[in-house]
Amino acid sequence: MAFRDQDPNGNGEADEIPLGISAANDSSHFDSLFGSFGTLDNSRHIRVDGDKVVFTPAEDGYYEGLKWFHRLYEEGLMNRDYFTEQFQQWKAKGDSEVPVYGVVKDWYIDNIISTQNTPQYVCLPAIKGEDGTTLWNRNPSPNCTLDGFTITKNCKNPEVLVRWYDYINSGLDILNMWNYGPVDTGAWHYLEDGRWEVFSDNVPEGSSSSELRRTAGVGPSSVYAYWKYRGEGVEKYNERFEKKLEAVNTYLTVAPENVIPIGYDDLEWEDERNILLLDIDTYLKSFVAESVTQGIDDEKWQEHLDTLESLDVARYTELYQVFYDSKKLKKAGFVDAISKFFCK
Numbered sequence: 001m002a003f004r005d006q007d008p009n010g011n012g013e014a015d016e017i018p019l020g021i022s023a024a025n026d027s028s029h030f031d032s033l034f035g036s037f038g039t040l041d042n043s044r045h046i047r048v049d050g051d052k053v054v055f056t057p058a059e060d061g062y063y064e065g066l067k068w069f070h071r072l073y074e075e076g077l078m079n080r081d082y083f084t085e086q087f088q089q090w091k092a093k094g095d096s097e098v099p100v101y102g103v104v105k106d107w108y109i110d111n112i113i114s115t116q117n118t119p120q121y122v123c124l125p126a127i128k129g130e131d132g133t134t135l136w137n138r139n140p141s142p143n144c145t146l147d148g149f150t151i152t153k154n155c156k157n158p159e160v161l162v163r164w165y166d167y168i169n170s171g172l173d174i175l176n177m178w179n180y181g182p183v184d185t186g187a188w189h190y191l192e193d194g195r196w197e198v199f200s201d202n203v204p205e206g207s208s209s210s211e212l213r214r215t216a217g218v219g220p221s222s223v224y225a226y227w228k229y230r231g232e233g234v235e236k237y238n239e240r241f242e243k244k245l246e247a248v249n250t251y252l253t254v255a256p257e258n259v260i261p262i263g264y265d266d267l268e269w270e271d272e273r274n275i276l277l278l279d280i281d282t283y284l285k286s287f288v289a290e291s292v293t294q295g296i297d298d299e300k301w302q303e304h305l306d307t308l309e310s311l312d313v314a315r316y317t318e319l320y321q322v323f324y325d326s327k328k329l330k331k332a333g334f335v336d337a338i339s340k341f342f343c344k
Contacts, residue, residue: 003102020101035135037061138255181216
């Protein structure tokens, strides 16, 4: 309310957005904010409570969370374009010369807020509910991506493609050029002691290192095998990464111990899950948007539970329970080995 009513950016306009969240950005959903009500949402709409897989949109905490978000929406305390804006619209507000977001949710503050305004922001701990409940989402385990370099049968000169890939991975300078842009003009530079750091002084006003990384370079999805340089002392974890690490450690204290792991399932079961999720997710997007913008009561909540039953969320949850149980049995073997190899 202070952000809404007291003009903290000092421009004489009521342009502040107290809680900056957006469905247009994966890191800015209000999914983890359900943690104040004892549940958590995510793209699969399930969580692991102990060792039990739970369908979160059927939990009482989900209902309480929706009522709270509706109150924020009605009172002008959250981004009212949450469901409708595009990412660039969401980002443009953060890039404004005068900051408009009071509290903003993202992977790191400079992903959204322009560099000159980031010093005004500090990391907050997860919000406690009225009864002291606090939860926050954590990534699947192992927390890394299992992927690889693939050549399709349509490639006429695979040996050329392999040479190209080898060249990209032939040295740190080239890797960083793909990942962050050219040295001294991209989002990285060398230090006097020979090490290097990201988030250099080259970031233009009104931009951020994250945005520069994706314009001067290809960004984090570029074709490179970066991990072989980890642990060799070539990267300086500067103030930006130290702040991020401090924040991560704060949130890990309230993150669930168990999550659905990364891994492959029986193809038939995976297809069944995905087909069920398609209808479930389509329905939930509409239901959540209506609940937040129009409000929800006990009658609407019961209709919602009946709809979930018709969408066979019980079977959907059961399939994930079987998957979780099978992966848990293998955790000390395959998953642990993969985690050590990729995430050491």
